[in-house]
Amino acid sequence: MKNKINLLLIIFLTLSLNACVTTRDNILGTPHTQVQMRNYQSRSFDTSNKTMVMQALLSTMQDLGFMIEKTDEKLGLVSGTSFSNGSKVTATVRTQGKKTIVRLNAQSGYSAISNPITYQNFFNSLEQSLFLEANEVE
Template sequence: MRLSKIILVLAILPMMAGCNQTIPKSALQLSPESMELRQLQTRSFDTSNEKKLLTAGASVLQDLGYSIDESETALGVIVGSKDRDATEAGQVAAAVLVAALGGGAMAIDKNQKIRASLITNKTKKGTNLRVTFQRIVWNSYGQVSKTQSIEQPEIYQEFFEKLSKAVFLDAHEI
């Protein structure tokens, strides 16, 4: 009886030791690419009024064709989206070629939803605003074919240029 308990303990100990894993330090650090993207997505504003900054951000999104889906100004969050055509000529040509060769119907990208999220964060010197853009693409069968973060600098630059103008005009009540 005593020997079976010792064997049982010896069998369980290695399993329990395997449960105690440490997280590598590199797992909690952002990569240089992540840091660059975060800098592209974030701007600091010399205002402590998050609500006005979010209102200006919502106006810019609407000017860019987005509909506001969610607004929680108390939490510093606004989410907007817009629907766009996602058809690409190369996919259509490939689908026609496959069908002509007897391969049957091939799914092609059809619709996409572009989502924008605004998040504010108060700092000692003002307020940081981070905007992120993502797209979800559905194919001709109604299935999600892609979800991706949009990382083109021009999109972020355009948004922040318009937001800076809106915040300036609001501050000067023009």
């Protein structure tokens, strides 16, 4: 019986210590390493036309029901809030040689979205939009 109680205590202590979030974690903490995060938050496109990619990004965000709050063509920045789920996203677009790289980070409620599938969904939507832009589907 004593063993059982000890085991239970150890488990609860481990769980509560794991859940302990410090100020440092909140300000500088990341769920994955920098490289891992950049990997699933970024997608490269075979074009050097930054403006076209940014316009496709705006279209995608309109399609997905975002309120676009900030844009800066020079910095390649677009940020907005989703009306459908309340999440906030910031996207940056930059050219690298003949490629354009889009990076997105998202937050839902009080936590960062760290599920790679969510980012994959967004980039799939962006790809469709780029295809439509390139082939002019009005």
